Each structure stands twice: as C-alpha cells, then as structure tokens.
Amino acid sequence: MLAIDGSFLDFKQLDLLALRQTPVHRLDSRAKVLTTLCFTICVVSFDRYQISAMLPFLIYPAVLMAIGDLPFGYIMRKIVIVIPFALMIGLFNPIFDRQVLMQIGSLDIWGGWISCISILVRAILTASAAIILVAITGFPAICEALEKLKMPQTFAVQLLFLYRYIFVLTDEGVRTARARQLRTFGKRGLGIRHFGSLVGHLLLRTWERAERIHMAMLARGFAGEVHSTRRQSHFGRAELLFMSGWISLFILLRLYNAPQLLGGLFTGTLP
Amino acid sequence: MSHHIVHVKNLQHTYPDETVALRDVSFLIHHGESVGIIGANGAGKSTLLLHLNGYLSATSGEIIIGDDQLSKETLPEIRRTVGMVFQDPEDQLFMPTVYDDVAFGPLNLGLDPDEVETRVMEALQRVEAVELRNKPPYHLSGGEKKRVAIATVLSMLPEILVLDEPTNGLDPQARRQLIALLQAFHHTRIVTSHDLDMVLELCERTIVLHEGKVMADGPTLDIFNNEELLKTCRLEKPFAMQACPVCSPDKRPLVSQPPLVPPHSNKPHDHEH
Numbered sequence: 121m122l123a124i125d126g127s128f129l130d131f132k133q134l135d136l137l138a139l140r141q142t143p144v145h146r147l148d149s150r151a152k153v154l155t156t157l158c159f160t161i162c163v164v165s166f167d168r169y170q171i172s173a174m175l176p177f178l179i180y181p182a183v184l185m186a187i188g189d190l191p192f193g194y195i196m197r198k199i200v201i202v203i204p205f206a207l208m209i210g211l212f213n214p215i216f217d218r219q220v221l222m223q224i225g226s227l228d229i230w231g232g233w234i235s236c237i238s239i240l241v242r243a244i245l246t247a248s249a250a251i252i253l254v255a256i257t258g259f260p261a262i263c264e265a266l267e268k269l270k271m272p273q274t275f276a277v278q279l280l281f282l283y284r285y286i287f288v289l290t291d292e293g294v295r296t297a298r299a300r301q302l303r304t305f306g307k308r309g310l311g312i313r314h315f316g317s318l319v320g321h322l323l324l325r326t327w328e329r330a331e332r333i334h335m336a337m338l339a340r341g342f343a344g345e346v347h348s349t350r351r352q353s354h355f356g357r358a359e360l361l362f363m364s365g366w367i368s369l370f371i372l373l374r375l376y377n378a379p380q381l382l383g384g385l386f387t388g389t390l391p
Numbered sequence: 392m393s394h395h396i397v398h399v400k401n402l403q404h405t406y407p408d409e410t411v412a413l414r415d416v417s418f419l420i421h422h423g424e425s426v427g428i429i430g431a432n433g434a435g436k437s438t439l440l441l442h443l444n445g446y447l448s449a450t451s452g453e454i455i456i457g458d459d460q461l462s463k464e465t466l467p468e469i470r471r472t473v474g475m476v477f478q479d480p481e482d483q484l485f486m487p488t489v490y491d492d493v494a495f496g497p498l499n500l501g502l503d504p505d506e507v508e509t510r511v512m513e514a515l516q517r518v519e520a521v522e523l524r525n526k527p528p529y530h531l532s533g534g535e536k537k538r539v540a541i542a543t544v545l546s547m548l549p550e551i552l553v554l555d556e557p558t559n560g561l562d563p564q565a566r567r568q569l570i571a572l573l574q575a576f577h578h579t580r581i582v583t584s585h586d587l588d589m590v591l592e593l594c595e596r597t598i599v600l601h602e603g604k605v606m607a608d609g610p611t612l613d614i615f616n617n618e619e620l621l622k623t624c625r626l627e628k629p630f631a632m633q634a635c636p637v638c639s640p641d642k643r644p645l646v647s648q649p650p651l652v653p654p655h656s657n658k659p660h661d662h663e664h
C-alpha cells in the first residue's frame with residue numbers, strides 16, 4: 121500500500137523536476153524533442169548483436185542529467201522499471217538463437233545471449249533519454265512541441281488529457297486501495313473476486329470524476345480546443361547549437377564504433 | 392445585461408433514475424445580493440446550482456439570468472456571466488500549471504494574449520495566489536486549490552459568482568482566509584453550504600432547501616433564529632448564535648442581534664470575559 125502511495129508521489133516528482141531553471145530546461149522544447157528522437161533512432165537502428173558501439177551513447181543522458189541538475193538516484197529508479205520488460209522480450213533470444221558467436225575460454229557464447237544484452241542496453245538508453253526529456257521539458261511542453269512540429273492538434277490534446285487522466289486514475293487508485301487496506305486489516309487481500317469488483321469500482325469512480333472535470337471545462341467555455349498561452353520561447357542560436365552538436369555526435373557514434381577505434385589506437389591495429 | 396438578476400421559476404428536476412431532486416423551486420436574486428442556499432446532504436443544492444449555468448436542463452420550469460432566458464443560444468454568454476466554483480477543486484483544475492488553468496477560460500473566450508495575461512494576473516492577485524502561478528495544481532494545499540479554483544472563474548469576469556460548499560474540507564485558517572476573500576467581492580453571490588457560520592458572515596439572505604423544496608427564503612438572521620425550521624430541515628444553529636456551554640451553562644440564548652465576530656478571529660468568541 122505504501123508502495124502505491126510512494127511510487128505515485130514519485131511520479132509527480134517528475135513533473136516538479138521540469139519546473140527547474142537550468143540551461144537545458146530553458147531550451148525550446150522542440151529542440152529537445154527532436155534531439156531525443158534522433159538519439160532513439162540511432163540507438164534502435166544498431167545491428168542486433170551490437171553492444172560496444174552503443175555504450176558511448178550514454179554520454180547524452182549523463183551530460184543532460186548533470187546540466188539539468190537531476191537527482192541521479194531518482195532517475196535511475198525510473199529507468200530500472202523498464203528492465204523487466206526488456207528482459208521479457210530479450211530472454212527468448214538465447215532459446216532460439218544458439219549460434220556460437222565467440223568463446224571465452226571453453227565457454228561458448230550464443231548469439232542469443234548477446235542480442236539479449238543488446239536489447240537491454242537499448243532499452244536502458246532509450247528509457248533514460250525519454251525520462252530525462254520529460255524531466256527537463258515537462259509533458260505539456262512536449263505536447264506543445266509536437267503540435268508546433270505539425271502533429272494534429274486533436275492528437276496533442278488527447279495526449280495531454282491522457283497524461284492528466286493518469287493522475288486522476290492513480291489518485292482514485294490510491295484512495296480505493298487505502299480504503300480497502302483499512303478494511304482488510306493488513307491481510308493480503310480478499311481474493312480475485314473482490315479484486316474484480318475493486319477494479320470495476322475504480323473505473324466507475326474515475327469515469328465520474330472525468331465527467332465532473334468535463335463539466336468544469338464546459339463551464340469555462342471549452343469547445344473542443346485547448347489554446348496554449350504561447351509563452352515566449354523561440355528556436356534560436358542555443359537551440360540550433362544544442363541540436364546540431366548532439367545530432368552530429370550521434371551520427372558519428374552510429375557510423376564509427378568508438379570503443380573499438382579507441383582500443384585499436386592503443387594496440388596499434390587500426391582496421 | 393443591466394440587472395444581473397437570477398430568476399428561477401417553478402424549477403423541477405428529475406434525474407434519469409427517477410430521483411426527484413428539485414420540486415417547484417422559485418426565487419429571484421437581485422444584482423449585488425449575497426444569498427446562502429442551505430440544506431442537509433441530498434437536499435438538492437448541487438442540483439440547483441448545476442442548472443444555473445445550464446449543465447443540467449430543467450425537467451420543467453425556467454431560469455432567467457440577466458435579460459436572457461437560459462437556452463441553447465444564450466448558453467455561452469450565460470456560462471461567462473455565471474462563474475461556477477465546484478465543490479471539489481480537483482475537478483476544476485485540470486491544466487498543467489496554475490497559470491494555464493486560470494488562462495483556460497479567457498483563452499476560450501478568444502481574447503488576445505496580452506489581455507489574457509492581464510486577466511490571469513489580476514485574478515491571481517485577487518485570491519493572493521500570484522506566487523503559485525507556475526506550480527502544477529495537484530501540488531497545492533486544499534486552501535490554495537480552492538483559491539486557485541476561484542481565480543479560474545474570476546478571470547472570465549463573471550457578474551455572478553456561484554460557489555458550492557466552498558469551505559468544505561478546509562482547515563480553520565484556510566476557511567477564515569476564504570471567507571474574508573469572499574466578503575471583499577462585489578459580485579452577486581450564491582453560496583451553498585451546511586457551514587451555517589459561514590453563511591451567517593457572508594450572506595444577508597438565506598434560502599432553505601429540504602428534499603428539493605424551498606422551505607424558507609428570507610433574512611439570514613430570521614431563518615437562523617427559527618429553530619423549529621432548522622430542525623425539520625436537519626440543520627443546526629450556527630455556533631456563533633448558540634449559547635456558549637462554557638460561560639452560560641443555563642443555555643440562555645446569547646445572541647439575537649447580528650453576531651459580533653471580528654473578521655480576523657477564528658472562533659465565535661474567546662474566553663477572556
């Protein structure tokens with residue numbers, strides 16, 4: 121129970137981080153969205169057996185976390201959440217792919233193990249970029265950026281409501297769970313039947329609340345379109361520098377395997 | 392709209408599940424009046440308020456706001472004129488920051504950005520919440536949420552303010568601050584509550600609802616002195632008008648004139664005498 125409360129508050133924290141004022145927070149959100157997108161494409165497009173060439177990409181989240189003054193432990197805990205999901209996908213690989221790619225001593229390393237690790241590295245890299253993007257930009261600003269980048273407005277509004285809805289849902293969830301906790305006197309639960317009615321109850325309450333929110337929106341002249349306050353933020357020199365700098369680095373790192381080159385430099389066996 | 396009157400005529404409302412929530416409700420509220428609508432839980436207060444800005448439509452009867460009868464055509468203008476503050480501020484605050492939330496209404500009115508900015512800042516100043524403007528609403532305290540919810544309505548420059556149980560769930564100090572705030576407004580005010588002490592301070596006139604019917608309509612003091620009426624409507628005399636059990640154990644009614652509650656004090660009276 122405390123865990124639900126805790127992780128929920130944790131989630132709000134991500135929103136609070138976006139309110140900080142650091143050089144990366146101040147950048148126009150479009151620059152950050154596009155750079156993150158480019159980062160993701162570069163990482164995801166690597167060969168399935170690639171690991172070493174992806175590692176230098178860690179520099180992007182590391183640098184942003186430092187400049188953005190983000191709490192390392194907190195961001196780490198958010199990233200760790202994706203690991204089980206990545207493993208769920210990746211662990212099938214060693215079962216199907218038993219081609220021997222290398223040997224360490226007398227140990228055969230199957231391709232499946234390598235691609236599994238590769239998936240894990242990919243997941244960690246992209247998740248960290250995404251979480252850091254939210255932490256230095258804020259979800260609403262991301263929606264706004266997507267809209268300015270010509271994503272249909274209704275879609276942007278939907279995304280924003282989805283985000284708000286998550287808060288509504290978790291809020292109701294916490295309350296329902298608390299009420300249930302108090303009545304089960306700390307026992308583990310009431311069984312699956314009651315769980316079903318609990319979920320039904322939760323959906324009903326969320327629906328009612330969503331309806332009341334809609335009512336409040338109508339009361340203030342809502343007609344299907346969320347207008348933004350259009351804060352002064354424009355795409356200037358800083359944004360251009362940020363984007364071009366990072367994107368050229370990503371392309372370089374994508375084309376050349378930096379760790380291998382570096383290793384070659386020391387052992388004198390340049391390819 | 393020269394006279395911002397609220398005229399409710401023979402209003403009847405039956406919910407789809409056949410609950411009759413309002414039975415033949417009629418009253419006329421004049422410009423600048425401050426009216427309390429009191430009644431126990433389920434008396435129909437919220438249902439009544441939801442009619443005033445057209446969210447619920449009457450089963451029968453009519454509503455006139457200013458010069459306009461409530462109808463599909465007049466709805467947008469009436470929603471601007473009638474600023475509705477809902478019971479649970481969580482329902483009213485849905486934008487990412489306080490600023491965006493207060494700007495939501497003016498932006499829907501199609502005002503230009505400078506005008507929006509001015510209105511937002513004025514509204515926030517009115518409720519003493521300027522420093523909260525960049526915070527996400529769900530991080531605020533109960534009292535702050537309530538004040539911001541009021542600002543979201545003030546920014547539309549309504550002529551009539553409607554508040555559903557505004558002091559519900561507030562701690563004494565937040566309640567006190569809110570009452571002082573509302574006292575300073577010159578709008579026509581309609582406030583529902585079962586916090587009769589608040590009604591006593593805020594409203595010169597009171598309408599009593601009971602099971603969907605208007606039981607009484609008159610000066611607040613007269614109504615609060617009518618113990619029989621309050622009892623049948625499942626209400627209790629405000630503490631400020633009750634005999635104080637500590638200093639007058641003989642239960643002699645202490646106050647029959649307007650209660651002398653200084654605007655800054657929290658309690659009906661202190662025990663210094």
Ligand SMILES: Nc1ncnc2c1ncn2[C@@H]1O[C@H](COP(=O)(O)OP(=O)(O)O)[C@@H](O)[C@H]1O
Nearest residue numbers: 406408410412431432433434435436437438439
């Ligand atoms: N959506 C609804 N559907 C059916 N009945 C409702 C609905 N909302 C309220 N009611 C009923 O209408 C009556 C008046 O409710 P309400 O206006 O909320 O009272 P109050 O605000 O005075 O506590 C109650 O009996 C309540 O159960």
Ligand SMILES: [Mg+2]
Nearest residue numbers: 436437438478
């Ligand atoms: Mg109510």
